Amino acid sequence: xxxxxxxxxxxxxxxxxxxxxxxxxxxxxxxxxxxxxxxxxxxxxxxxxxxxxxxxxxxxxxxxxxxxxxxxxxxxxxxxxxxxxxxxxxxxxxxxxxxxxxxxxxxxxxxxxxxxxxxxxxxxxxxxxxxxxxxxxxxxxxxxxxxxxxxxxxxxxxxxxxxxxxxxxxxxxxxxxxxxxxxxxxxxxxxxxxxxxxxxxxxxxxxxxxxxxxxxxxxxxxxxxxxxxxxxxxxxxxxxxxxxxxxxxxxxxxxxxxxxxxxxxxxxxxxxxxxxxxxxxxxxxxxxxxxxxxxxxxxxxxxxxxxxxxxxxxxxxxxxxxxxxxxxxxxxxxxxxxxxxxxxxxxxxxxxxxxxxxxxxxxxxxxxxxxxxxxxxxxxxxxxxxxxxxxxxxxxxxxxxxxxxxxxxxxxxxxxxxxxxxxxxxxxxxxxxxxxxxxxxxxxxxxxxxxxxxxxxxxxxxxxxxxxxxxxxxxxxxxxxxxxxxxxxxxxxxxxxxxxxxxxxxxxxxxxxxxxxxxxxxxxxxxxxxxxxxxxxxxxxxxxxxxxxxxxxxxxxxxxxxxxxxxxxxxxxxxxxxxxxxxxxxxxxx
Numbered sequence: 385x386x387x388x389x390x391x392x393x394x395x396x397x398x399x400x401x402x403x404x405x406x407x408x409x410x411x412x413x414x415x416x417x418x419x420x421x422x423x424x425x426x427x428x429x430x431x432x433x434x435x436x437x438x439x440x441x442x443x444x445x446x447x448x449x450x451x452x453x454x455x456x457x458x459x460x461x462x463x464x465x466x467x468x469x470x471x472x473x474x475x476x477x478x479x480x481x482x483x484x485x486x487x488x489x490x491x492x493x494x495x496x497x498x499x500x501x502x503x504x505x506x507x508x509x510x511x512x513x514x515x516x517x518x519x520x521x522x523x524x525x526x527x528x529x530x531x532x533x534x535x536x537x538x539x540x541x542x543x544x545x546x547x548x549x550x551x552x553x554x555x556x557x558x559x560x561x562x563x564x565x566x567x568x569x570x571x572x573x574x575x576x577x578x579x580x581x582x583x584x585x586x587x588x589x590x591x592x593x594x595x596x597x598x599x600x601x602x603x604x605x606x607x608x609x610x611x612x613x614x615x616x617x618x619x620x621x622x623x624x625x626x627x628x629x630x631x632x633x634x635x636x637x638x639x640x641x642x643x644x645x646x647x648x649x650x651x652x653x654x655x656x657x658x659x660x661x662x663x664x665x666x667x668x669x670x671x672x673x674x675x676x677x678x679x680x681x682x683x684x685x686x687x688x689x690x691x692x693x694x695x696x697x698x699x700x701x702x703x704x705x706x707x708x709x710x711x712x713x714x715x716x717x718x719x720x721x722x723x724x725x726x727x728x729x730x731x732x733x734x735x736x737x738x739x740x741x742x743x744x745x746x747x748x749x750x751x752x753x754x755x756x757x758x759x760x761x762x763x764x765x766x767x768x769x770x771x772x773x774x775x776x777x778x779x780x781x782x783x784x785x786x787x788x789x790x791x792x793x794x795x796x797x798x799x800x801x802x803x804x805x806x807x808x809x810x811x812x813x814x815x816x817x818x819x820x821x822x823x824x825x826x827x828x829x830x831x832x833x834x835x836x837x838x839x840x841x842x843x844x845x846x847x848x849x850x851x852x853x854x855x856x857x858x859x860x861x862x863x864x865x866x867x868x869x870x871x872x873x874x875x876x877x878x879x880x881x882x883x884x885x886x887x888x889x890x891x892x893x894x895x896x897x898x899x900x901x902x903x904x905x906x907x908x909x910x911x912x913x914x915x916x917x918x919x920x921x922x923x924x925x926x927x928x929x930x931x932x933x934x935x936x937x938x939x940x941x942x943x944x945x946x947x948x949x950x951x952x953x954x955x956x957x958x959x960x961x962x963x964x965x966x967x968x969x970x971x972x973x974x
Contacts, residue, residue: 386919399659403652407645413643420493422637425624427604431597434606434622437533440609441540441620444525445553448518456613457515458552462574465512468520469556469563469572479520486513486902519573530555535833536603537623539571542616549582550576550616563631570622591617602627606635637926670707676899745805747778750943758851759786762942763969764950766913766962773842774967775808779815781848789846790969792863793913794885803840807832807886811846821846821859825894826888829861831889841887845909854901854973859894861886863914865927867934875934877927898970908945913966917953920960925953942970 437469445451450856458465466863473755483495490510493502495517503514510856530538540553549782551571556563563572579587586598598605603628610618676685752761757847763776773793781787789811793800810831814824824846832842847858859865862885869875901907917925933952939945944969953966 386787392755400652400656402655406766407596407648407652410648411641411645414644418637418640419634427599427638430604430624430626433533434597434604435595435733436623437535437538438606438608438620440529441526441538441553441622442608443523445540445610445885448496449673450498450503451499451501451917452613454518455516455542455618457511458573459550459613459616461512461515462550462552465516465519465573467523467573469523469570475750479517482517485508486517486967489513489640495784520935523555525552526555532805535622536625537621539621539884540578540610540719541619541621542613543619544616546578547587548576548578549619550574551586556944587617587619590619599611630736661678661814666704669765670704671726672708717829727778728973746775746807752778755779759849760785760942760972760974761788761969762946764791764946764948764968765967767963767965768913769797772796772965772967774805774913774965775804776967776969777808777812778969778971779812781816781818781855783961784850784852785847786849786851786971787812788849788909788969788971789844790817790863790909790967791842791844791886792913792965792967793842794840799838799840803838806942807844809844811844815846815848820896821848821857822894822896825859825861828894829888829892829894830890833890836841836887841885843912847907849901849971849973852907854903856901856907857896858899859883859896860886861894864915867908867910867931868899868901869906869908869934873900875906875908903974905973906942906945907971907973909969909971911965911967913962913964914949914968916964918958918960918963925956929956942972943969 386588396968399739402635445455445934448454466478486493490506493506493514494886495514503511506514529535535555538553538555539551541549543549552572552573556570563570565571565575582598582600586596586605587607589596589598590609594609596607598607604624606622608620608622610620612618671687676682679920746765747763750762753759759948761778763778765772765774765776767774773792773796774791776790778786778788791804791807791811793804795809807828809822810828819827820948825844840964842860842861843863845858845863846861847856849856849865858880860866860880861883863882865877865879865920867875868878878899880897881895884892915925915927927954930949933949934945937945937948939948949968950966
């Protein structure tokens with residue numbers, strides 16, 4: 385089932401998405417930071433304005449030298465005073481008549497400049513008139529301050545520890561304002577109101593710090609400490625309705641944000657266009673050139689496509705030059721690989737031919753002597769590479785003498801194979817001349833040492849079996865111990881005396897020894913590739929496992945012995961790589 389080709393997403397859309405995300409995140413952060421900053425500025429301006437209003441209100445009260453006496457009097461007699469709350473919108477004749485009456489009764493008293501002592505010396509009736517007249521003047525002034533500063537609420541209260549507030553000054557907005565104790569009415573003198581917890585907390589902060597600004601929804605309350613009177617604290621309060629201002633601020637912030645976003649979008653579009661024309665399009669050209677080279681393997685086309693880009697003195701120009709240089713180097717490398725591959729194929733073919741030639745030189749047809757029943761022989765060789773350095777040989781010197789030899793050339797590969805073939809021929813030629821095993825090895829050693837510039841050598845075990853008697857004459861030139869099994873017995877090593885390797889030193893002498901083979905005896909020969917076969921853990925097969933494997937087999941022919949031994953070695957090494965040639969030969973005397 386074919387896999388669905390994944391849709392490609394261009395870099396420009398990805399960059400555009402990143403720009404959009406950055407614009408969105410920037411817009412949100414700018415909006416909130418600007419809003420916080422603006423709100424903070426509004427708060428500071430409100431606090432400054434409220435402080436000015438409170439200060440002007442307090443100055444209006446302190447214009448009367450007897451203001452402390454007045455506050456106390458208003459507080460104590462709030463329920464009995466006849467107050468005209470706004471002289472501009474009320475019946476102005478009331479206060480005018482009271483002033484005329486007071487002046488007639490007390491011509492020596494100046495209303496705005498009389499001190500506490502002068503007022504306290506008056507009769508109770510005149511004190512009441514004075515308090516009513518000054519209150520009407522003051523509340524009218526307070527109303528003017530409120531209208532001038534566009535304050536929503538302007539008041540003075542006497543508050544106790546439980547924050548029960550008694551109003552003694554509360555401005556009115558206009559003529560339509562009604563003074564009473566109902567909701568949305570202007571409180572008259574002496575009304576006591578219990579404020580909310582948030583207002584009480586704000587008043588507490590004002591008592592502690594002389595002033596405090598608190599926000600409550602759409603309103604901003606400012607409290608200023610005016611003074612203390614007995615168990616009461618006198619506070620001036622200013623309240624602004626900032627909903628309109630906040631709406632204006634929010635609207636201005638949104639408009640500014642939209643304006644900024646439009647600029648960012650335009651700037652992003654310009655940046656994307658510049659990125660496309662001066663970065664992505666040249667990079668796309670480089671990418672297309674690489675794709676074409678992948679299909680055509682023609683570096684000249686790449687050089688043509690990137691001819692303009694290579695002239696740029698920036699990273700893109702360097703990239704283009706590197707791509708052109710890389711394709712040229714790849715072309716050279718491909719040509720080199722093609723040459724090497726052709727040479728390697730030739731070598732492999734020649735090695736295959738050499739392997740077939742080498743195997744053809746070894747006796748490979750079994751049974752080797754189908755018309756002879758007095759003995760049986762079987763052998764195998766598994767080279768570690770295409771060709772190996774081990775060899776075996778067996779042939780009849782005459783009708784009564786069988787020559788048996790197994791050898792292992794130093795090294796591996798082609799040099800060992802060439803040395804092996806030369807050694808095999810020299811050994812066979814000397815054996816066919818009727819010489820003894822010792823003479824064969826001595827003459828072979830002399831022949832090899834006479835022209836051995838490669839300084840290679842070969843270990844050899846060679847024996848001549850007299851078929852009529854079972855006498856085996858053998859000599860060992862540094863080779864592995866042979867193994868023998870007597871009829872009805874077990875396989876055992878023959879620890880014969882070794883001579884020096886053939887080809888190792890001119891003039892080497894070799895000694896022979898004799899064995900008597902009886903009917904049914906078997907001789908097993910091998911190279912060091914058998915005991916030195918190694919598994920993945922680095923453990924070697926060894927002579928002990930070899931003897932155990934030979935004796936564990938119930939088979940009784942040379943071929944079965946060889947096949948069983950090969951299976952035991954394969955099971956031991958498992959997946960480990962074969963590092964040495966493995967050659968075995970088995971002879972049974974009948």
